Amino acid sequence: MKVKSIENPSQEDLLNILSEGLSSEAIITIFAHCRVHYDGRAKSELGNGDRVIIIKPDGSFLIHQREKREPVNWQPPGSRVSFQVEEDRVRIISVRRKPRETLEVELLKVYLASYLQAEDSEELTLMGSEAEMRDYIFENPEVIEEGFKVLFKEKPIKHGIVDLLGRDKDGNLVVLELKRRRADLHAVSQLKRYVEDLKEEHGNVRGILVAPSLTSGAKKLLEKEGLEFRRVKPPKREKAQRGKQKTLDSF
Template sequence: MRVVIARCQVDYAGRLTAHLPMATRVIMVKADGSVLVHSDGGSYKPLNWMSPPCTLREEVAEDGVTEWTVSAAKSDDTLRIRIEKVLHDTSHDLGVDPGLRKDGVEKHLQELLAEHTTTLGEGMSLVRREYMTAIGPVDLLCRDAAGAAVAVEIKRRGEIDGVEQLTRYLELMNRDPQLRPVRGVFAAQEIKPQARVLAEDRGIRCVVVNYDELRGIDDPSLRLF
């Protein structure tokens, strides 16, 4: 990973346009090729970014300012960063990340929903658990009764950050011609009202699941073998 702290101006062009005026920001270039621009606020979400696959080209403009051009491989989207002054530039090899380890209840909830996908919708069937995307694994990849792909994110408590996480997964998965269109399902034992409003506004269906009922379906004492 490369981390650059610099005074920079950022312009995004593609399906939408966005402009960030000159200011001091953190630019992260990850090993998977993604480029993210952060400020010293706004929690974890970057101000702007380009997801892989993409290419990064660095050059010096006629006025002596360093320019980065990040181009998406599968679209005309571009992220242009004009760097006025570099305050810090360092690279680190982070190695292979072991991935997020869920707590016992959330992990078991994922296992139960993988076995009983019809809890998420009639005709729903499992394709695979922990379907890997460029930014991490989505909990379940399913197919609905019509055969369309459905990405399922599972939480104990459904909050806005979980909806944002699923939104990023859907954005990447819908770029894959073999998957799209991909719908989203946000499943949790409890979903906060603000998270539900945000999810529904983005076309993501919310499902409240009862962990105890699911455990009852899979009660080991009822098995013959």
């Protein structure tokens, strides 16, 4: 059965939903009055309340309250989900191995239990986005300046992830911070932080803010900090071509 849903399920019905959903790698959704216990890098207790519990085939385990986008408790993909009956109550348990973390939901009253055997292999394509700007510059580095070469896309550093990291014709390391819309003071501050991080290890580092435009405040701060600006708009084609990224042991 592709979809199964039961309102106010009996304990037997609930156990069947959980068993069938987990064994068939379905998405399980439960609306319930519950409490939550977490034991891991710290300990926490979430008292009684109405929540939405979502279990995904990859092991993702999410508990949502009535407000906010983020789950109040969660476990990442790769976690192991099981269930048991204790003191006549169903408990759903999610265990993450490394680091060892356990999330246990005690179901006090279940309003609805369901599962969906979902088929979905598509990936999100961002159109006219910073991702496309990044790929466009990677393929056409001359839009930044003559002789510029990209070394890395999305390079993790101490305080974040650099959109593009490269070298200019003189061998200087260059940090590119991309914004698809008008760049503001925050964008300049972010670029400054990345440049300072890399200067600690690599000496002279240039920072270039890349955007369609920038605020007057951002322009003043760029000049004050010795940073640069290049006017580039997100590409207007349907999908930016993706080039093969170079890999270097060091820069």
